[in-house]
Amino acid sequence: MIGPSRPVAAGEPVPGADTPELELRGIRHTFGEGAPDAVLVLDGIDLAVRENEFVSIIGPSGCGKSTSLFIAAGLIKPSEGEVLDHGKPVTGPDRNRGMIFQTDAVFPWLTVKGNVEFGLKRQGMPRPDRERIVADYISRVGLSGWEDRYPKELSGGMRKRVDVARVFANNPRALLLDESFGQLDSQTKERLQIELLDLWERERKTVVFVTHDLEEALFLADRVIVMSPRPGRFIREVTVPFGRPRGLLLKTEPAFQEIRREIASLIVTSIEAKLMGSPSGGQEP
Ligand code: ADP
Numbered sequence: 001m002i003g004p005s006r007p008v009a010a011g012e013p014v015p016g017a018d019t020p021e022l023e024l025r026g027i028r029h030t031f032g033e034g035a036p037d038a039v040l041v042l043d044g045i046d047l048a049v050r051e052n053e054f055v056s057i058i059g060p061s062g063c064g065k066s067t068s069l070f071i072a073a074g075l076i077k078p079s080e081g082e083v084l085d086h087g088k089p090v091t092g093p094d095r096n097r098g099m100i101f102q103t104d105a106v107f108p109w110l111t112v113k114g115n116v117e118f119g120l121k122r123q124g125m126p127r128p129d130r131e132r133i134v135a136d137y138i139s140r141v142g143l144s145g146w147e148d149r150y151p152k153e154l155s156g157g158m159r160k161r162v163d164v165a166r167v168f169a170n171n172p173r174a175l176l177l178d179e180s181f182g183q184l185d186s187q188t189k190e191r192l193q194i195e196l197l198d199l200w201e202r203e204r205k206t207v208v209f210v211t212h213d214l215e216e217a218l219f220l221a222d223r224v225i226v227m228s229p230r231p232g233r234f235i236r237e238v239t240v241p242f243g244r245p246r247g248l249l250l251k252t253e254p255a256f257q258e259i260r261r262e263i264a265s266l267i268v269t270s271i272e273a274k275l276m277g278s279p280s281g282g283q284e285p
């Protein structure tokens with residue numbers, strides 16, 4: 001790759017270089033003000049996510065997973081630290097980062113098609129392009145034939161598929177998923193995992209997937225980041241060694257189970273340390 005043609009000042013992104021897609025730098029966050037209301041939720045989070053990388057963040061309930069994702073999305077301004085999108089400060093939500101929440105965010109007054117095309121319409125995309133993109137994503141999530149149905153006529157899994165199609169249709173560079181499959185039964189959840197991986201294999205977006213389900217995190221991601229109990233810190237990062245494409249049988253393989261066991265014991269140790277009141281709160285020795 002050809003280097004920059006002029007000196008680059010410290011902190012300035014180098015065009016085309018390995019600037020991460022998304023970066024969290026020195027994030028600390030406190031909800032509330034003054035004693036006894038102030039609660040330190042995130043205590044120094046640093047994360048650099050490469051373009052096209054699939055990162056999972058895992059940690060116990062209440063450790064600040066959603067807060068970190070909302071901060072990454074630009075929906076919460078952190079008390080300290082900064083979020084960078086390709087080296088540029090993030091000051092609010094924008095089209096580069098699409099978010100899928102735990103509860104589906106479909107509009108009940110719009111049909112499946114209306115929901116998926118909502119963002120494209122707002123962008124002013126011409127109708128023929130819109131129709132093509134919407135039909136493509138509706139088919140990719142297995143909802144062809146359901147275009148004119150309303151969310152109340154759909155199962156939870158189908159509404160979640162509308163959500164996934166809606167976000168992909170908007171073509172963000174990065175996807176932020178917050179326990180997105182957490183409310184689905186296990187079979188539906190596994191099907192959605194496969195569908196998400198299929199879409200991602202095709203489009204290679206950058207993904208940050210927050211979950212408390214370790215198996216899900218390992219199955220999906222290139223890298224799993226483990227958080228401590230609140231105040232959340234990143235205590236371990238695991239590079240997932242399994243190739244792609246991945247099938248559900250991977251979950252039954254001994255190597256998968258072994259890594260799963262290792263990370264589970266790390267999480268248990270960090271929770272126990274917190275319960276025992278250890279000042280290190282689960283930090284690695
Ligand atoms: P997680 O997603 O890991 O379960 P959250 O990021 O939702 O954790 O929350 C972390 C902590 O911050 C929890 O103790 C939660 O009660 C608290 N919290 C989250 N949002 C708010 C808010 N808007 N105001 C005050 N406290 C909050």
Ligand code: MG
Binds near residue numbers: 065066067178179
């Ligand atoms: Mg959460």
